[in-house]
Amino acid sequence: MWVDKHRRLRLSQQELLCKNSCGYYGNPAWQGYCSKCWRDRARSPGAQPQDSRPSHDGTPVTFSKFEEKKSTEKGRRITTMRRLFWGSPTSPKQESAEIHSGALKAYQSLEPGDFPGFLKILRSPPSQRLQSRCTAFLNTMEAYHGLPVQKQSDLVQDFYQSFAEHFAELPEAQVHQVMEHVEKLIMTRLHKWVFCHDSCDDEHKDLTLQRRIRSLNWVTPEMLDVPFPERKTGVTGDPFLPAITAIIEVDAKRAPQDKLSCVSKCCHLIFESLAISNSEPANADDFLSALVYVLLKANPPRLHSNMQYVIRFGLPHSLMAGESGYFFTNLSCAVAFIEKLDASSLNLSPEEFEGYMQHQRAPTAGHRRKHVTKSTQHLLEELKSRQESLDQGVDALSTQLHQWMETVTAQIDETTAKFALVQKEITAQSSCSNSEDHSD
16 A cells, blocks of 8 residues: 555555566556556556546447447547658668668767757757657647547657667667657647646646645644754754755646656755754655655645646656656655545544644644654653663573573582692602602
8 A cells, every 4th residue: 555554654665666566666646556567457458448537427328339439430540640650660670770870879979968969969860760750740749639638648658669669779778868858859849738638637636636735734844753953953944945946846847857857856855854854864754754744835836737747748767667766656655645644644633633624723832842742752662661671681691691600600619629639639649759769
């Protein structure tokens, strides 16, 4: 489960991974699967079609043939569009080997993050075919922007997969680097057509999540067990303010990769803030609690839409593995926690929680002191338990030491007695020898 029965902010590494045990990161939006396994399940023959619109029951049976015909027409239209995107079915292997090799060398020398350099190479003669396919794909996607957003997502993901085949001879890391530039090129232009699409209810969910976060603006760091720097450290103000600013910037970006970069920046700043607050390295529980706190304070605009946009149109490898995949999975878990947050999540009584939600009460210094007292009491009980275990160990060690000393003393006494007997025998033999010498 993404959040345990008590909705405490504790997630193991195993819980973040795909339920299909493929080794990649899963996501609550895909019911715990990674993007590849989720799409494979959605496209399997026995799977139910995924529709992003709310379902409507009670559809008349007389419309079944009409719906079947409409689906057939849509399938034919999508097939036609794919032919428009790619033109002739010529594969990259059928192209001129010299031109293809020259283009690969140019992309191989591309520096990470050099998007202008990528555009320059794409516009060069060796990459003319790739540029033509990008242009055809963009123009056709804009012409058919009325398609359901899930269909558009499938087309974009198919385009990524087909486009990456041209770079199969390059190392995997360089293929990912080139495809990140391709994603930025495609999605920067398609953003206005596919973001928060009319065929889905992203806008409604944005407002619901925004109201939910606003209703929880009374939650304090102490309630979430978020470490804050002590006064003696000299830190004033909210140490998580830079992270709050970074997560708000997500909505200003267009490419999914740029949105993920803002998420990663936010998470890195959270770890830096936790390093100031803690005398020891931050753990995963502290990080997730702090991420929830940052989301509650920032209330990022169109958070649900931005996350769905990254999920639908981002590169699979960016979400399935690596640092960006780990941070995005934690972001999804933090949002799921906020949506289900209740009194037990904050160690409050139902009456207290309801009072805060109804704005009938607000956290006070007394509440903070009470929370600190509970934490201190828990710490004292843990220390007492450790002290008892230590005392038991000392008693056991003392008993063993006493037994050892008795054993050693007995061995010494036995050895001393044996030595005395040996000494007597030696003395007696010496006396006998002296007597014999005198008699001679």
